[in-house]
Amino acid sequence: MTTNTAGNTAAAGGTRHEGGTGGTGGTGGTSVVLQDLKRSFGTTRALDGLSLEIAPGEFVALLGPSGCGKTTALRILAGFESADRGSVLVDGRDMSAVPAARRDMGMVFQSYSLFPNMSALDNVAFGLRMRKKAAAQRRSQATELLEMVGLADQARQFPHQLSGGQQQRVALARALAIEPRVLLLDEPLSALDAKVRVQLREQIRSLQQRLHTTTLFVTHDQEEALSMADRVGVMRDGRLEQVAAPSELYAHPATAFVAEFVGTMNRIPGELEGDGRVHVLGSTLPTKGDQPEGSGGAGGSEGTGGAGGPEGASGPGRASRPGPVDVLVRPEDLRLTATSAGSGIVTIATFLGSLTRVSVLLSEDVTVQVDVPSTEAPAPGAPVEVKMTDAPVLVTERR
Amino acid sequence: MAAVAGVEAGAQAPAPATTSAARRHSFPVWRWAILLIAAVYFLIPLYSGLRFAGLKAFPDVFKQAGFISAIGLSLRLAAVTTILTLVLMVPTVVYVHLRLPQIRRLMEAITILPIVIPPIVLIVGVLKVAPGFLLSTPYLLALVYVILAMPFAYRSLDAGLRAFDLKTMVEASNSLGAGWPTTLWRVVLPNMRTAMLSATVLTVALVLGEFTMASLALWQTFPVWIVNFEQSSGAVSTAASLLSLFVTWLLLMLIVAVGSWSARKRGGAQVTLFTVAPRESSQTAGEPE
Numbered sequence: 052m053t054t055n056t057a058g059n060t061a062a063a064g065g066t067r068h069e070g071g072t073g074g075t076g077g078t079g080g081t082s083v084v085l086q087d088l089k090r091s092f093g094t095t096r097a098l099d100g101l102s103l104e105i106a107p108g109e110f111v112a113l114l115g116p117s118g119c120g121k122t123t124a125l126r127i128l129a130g131f132e133s134a135d136r137g138s139v140l141v142d143g144r145d146m147s148a149v150p151a152a153r154r155d156m157g158m159v160f161q162s163y164s165l166f167p168n169m170s171a172l173d174n175v176a177f178g179l180r181m182r183k184k185a186a187a188q189r190r191s192q193a194t195e196l197l198e199m200v201g202l203a204d205q206a207r208q209f210p211h212q213l214s215g216g217q218q219q220r221v222a223l224a225r226a227l228a229i230e231p232r233v234l235l236l237d238e239p240l241s242a243l244d245a246k247v248r249v250q251l252r253e254q255i256r257s258l259q260q261r262l263h264t265t266t267l268f269v270t271h272d273q274e275e276a277l278s279m280a281d282r283v284g285v286m287r288d289g290r291l292e293q294v295a296a297p298s299e300l301y302a303h304p305a306t307a308f309v310a311e312f313v314g315t316m317n318r319i320p321g322e323l324e325g326d327g328r329v330h331v332l333g334s335t336l337p338t339k340g341d342q343p344e345g346s347g348g349a350g351g352s353e354g355t356g357g358a359g360g361p362e363g364a365s366g367p368g369r370a371s372r373p374g375p376v377d378v379l380v381r382p383e384d385l386r387l388t389a390t391s392a393g394s395g396i397v398t399i400a401t402f403l404g405s406l407t408r409v410s411v412l413l414s415e416d417v418t419v420q421v422d423v424p425s426t427e428a429p430a431p432g433a434p435v436e437v438k439m440t441d442a443p444v445l446v447t448e449r450r
Numbered sequence: 451m452a453a454v455a456g457v458e459a460g461a462q463a464p465a466p467a468t469t470s471a472a473r474r475h476s477f478p479v480w481r482w483a484i485l486l487i488a489a490v491y492f493l494i495p496l497y498s499g500l501r502f503a504g505l506k507a508f509p510d511v512f513k514q515a516g517f518i519s520a521i522g523l524s525l526r527l528a529a530v531t532t533i534l535t536l537v538l539m540v541p542t543v544v545y546v547h548l549r550l551p552q553i554r555r556l557m558e559a560i561t562i563l564p565i566v567i568p569p570i571v572l573i574v575g576v577l578k579v580a581p582g583f584l585l586s587t588p589y590l591l592a593l594v595y596v597i598l599a600m601p602f603a604y605r606s607l608d609a610g611l612r613a614f615d616l617k618t619m620v621e622a623s624n625s626l627g628a629g630w631p632t633t634l635w636r637v638v639l640p641n642m643r644t645a646m647l648s649a650t651v652l653t654v655a656l657v658l659g660e661f662t663m664a665s666l667a668l669w670q671t672f673p674v675w676i677v678n679f680e681q682s683s684g685a686v687s688t689a690a691s692l693l694s695l696f697v698t699w700l701l702l703m704l705i706v707a708v709g710s711w712s713a714r715k716r717g718g719a720q721v722t723l724f725t726v727a728p729r730e731s732s733q734t735a736g737e738p739e
Contacts, residue, residue, distance in 0.1 A: 151621070
């Protein structure tokens, strides 16, 4: 299992029993436990033993390439799909027999999902109507929620009169109106254009922090996941590769897949030696993974520890036997010196503001990217020397 | 009269003003020519009928023996057929869209069958096997008409469902706490209103114009009455058929008007007559009469 540290498990487990009465609304917080979920569609295995715990009030993102099973996991939690095996516990209660309509989970969909036959206000009030609230109360509550997402003026408009971003904000208000125990976000931003996406991202995050609603967010966009979530679970082939706070995920990826999926990563050929040290770019460095760095400071997500560090050294893609390996290094962890004796040649320099990302051709088939302060950026064609820093590195099997 | 009403996907309603303006400018002469020829083809028989009947024949229609009972029977059959069709087809189409999208092609093939099979074959077969209690009631015709109306009703409803994201709507409704009946009533049906209206008008038009089956089953429906009456007064009979044509036409215009009005208001599907489902291979436009 590649999921949580003991700390997280304890945090989630501790509240599991208190919340048993359910319906604690958006403020008390609800814990969610997904246990060993398996689900196949025909011959495709969408989920292959997924386990995840979400602490009350926590915002967890599931990140992964399309087809990795993240949406299936969310839909199982929502009650739209059922798992072949495994269980879903909400506040410690098994949900498998509870239909979607009774799970009290607000959901925002990828496609525009507002009811076209109802105004924005009626859309938001729909869930309240289902809960048999009086008309006046429905109206005032729905208006309040529309104000919260900044759309009070659009209350009387029909979905087709709203822009995509506005529709998703109404959908968010509609999902929050029922004071859901869990808020489910299924790539709600992917249909929007870049600018609206960033705005809405911030709005969702600040609302979630204010309301303290336990949230599961599914996305293929690492920037979204890293910028919004308390913890991010990286998925591949129906399994979780790693669950950790964004900074932890970036700094201490547990597997080569996570390392390369999150942020930019260089693969540089190296030689693993018998003592567990690796020889690369003229340096000999310790490898990491066996003893993950303490997760102190990373994340800071309401006492959940935000850790979930790398798993054992046997993780997928990790090399343990001496021999040729690939060393994974971030562009900011490489040092560049301009020297006529350098073995690399600058091919492209991309100006990114204060930093410039320099592509250096080291040998026929090895190009690395190095971030340097823009003031020190070498020009394309210049000979340079690329060096490692002293920090331990992640190694993986030679590709 | 050929009429296939379709509901065209108009989720992103195009700006109608600019489109039609652009079209006006580039409307080539030969299109007008075709339009004119078609108009002449359709209007000359109508005009001749009108000349033959004379305007005085129209008030007489209502005074003729058997007229009231014939039109009454036709209207009752239309109502029963429409209700049966909607009750059977709406849940079927919704279910196919939600749970069995892979059999949609098959459904299209099955629902086209009544057009392929001649009505005369159908009714002769039915009359042979139908039990006595059904043979003694005109509503046997309604049961057969449901089958006749199926191709049109199915296509209207299918196109209507394709115009919005049914699966997501249903799931959104479920997640907000609505069970199945509520979801169907408050979310699915309101968004199918124009499609159901199309299906209704097509079914009604079909029933009001159907002759072969009613005649063979020996029930005096309105078309049967027109034919029978022709023997006593050609003028009145012609006036009656012109009247029925006019009423059916009014009905079709009414649905277009109502459909576009609700489309403007809600931004939902746009209703257009003489349109088959968007994108899909255009099926043969059927003939309700």
